Amino acid sequence: MQHFRRRFRTLSFVFLALPILCACTTVRVTRPERTATEQLLLSTAAEAQARSLDFGVPAGKKVFVEPANFDGYDSKYAIAAIREQALRKGLRLVAEKKDAECIIEIRAGALSADQKALLIGIPSFDLPVPLAGGAFSFPEIALFKRGTELGVAKFSAASYDARQGTLIATAAPPASASYQTETVLLFFISWSEDNLDRPEE
Structure with a gap:
């Protein structure tokens, strides 16, 4: 009888604890189409x-930055960065062309990202399994592997007198770049390098 009571108490405890043990919390994690790394590559460049x-253009002049011919990924951010540069040069930004002494037309030759990869070893591949109707995915074997993501920005500008329409100056500096590199050595030793202003992991 005593043994039965012990078993009854044990079963009672299990049934009482079951709702707690089965309870779970589901957290929804959003996954944007573009990664933060891609956005940082473009914004940094x-x-x-x-x-x-x-x-x-001499400091103190009232200028209108004309973005009509400026296009590319994250163009709004890039245009804002160019406006900030005009302010740093001591220029006075106006909201409308009619109020400007000079017009600065800007355009983007490049504002995007590239990827490069180098593998010394055996890449991953699917190996058919006879009679199973499927395939076994053979894992990658990397003696040395390096993957690089590169953000590239190339802007140009033409400044001209708003009333006379005469050229003041042009600007076409060499392209700027940002990067992130992931390296794997002997299967499992890995490290990364970048010039992005990102938080520590």
Whole structure:
């Protein structure tokens, strides 16, 4: 009888604890179409390229930055960086062309990202399994592997007199770049390098 009571108490405890043990919390994690790394690559390159622009307009002049011919990924961010550069040069930004003494037309030759990869070893491949109707995925064997993501920005600008329409100056600096590199050595030793302003992991 005593043994039965012990078993009854044990079963009772299990049934009481079951709802707690089965309870779970589901957290929804959003996954944007573009990664933060891609956005940082483009914004870092855009900021560096904007800082290299010299508009050739004397400080104190009222200028209108014309973005009509500026296009590319994250173009709004890049245009804002160019406007900031104009302010740093001591220029006075106006909201409308009619109020400007000078017009600065800007355009983007490049504002995007490239990927490069190098593998010394055996790449992953599917190996058919006879009679199973499927395939076995053979894992990658990397003696040395390096993957690089590169952000590239190339901007140009033409400044001209708003009333006379005469050219003041042009600016076409060399392209600016940002990068992130992932390296794997002997299967499992890995490290990364970048010039992105990102938080520590």
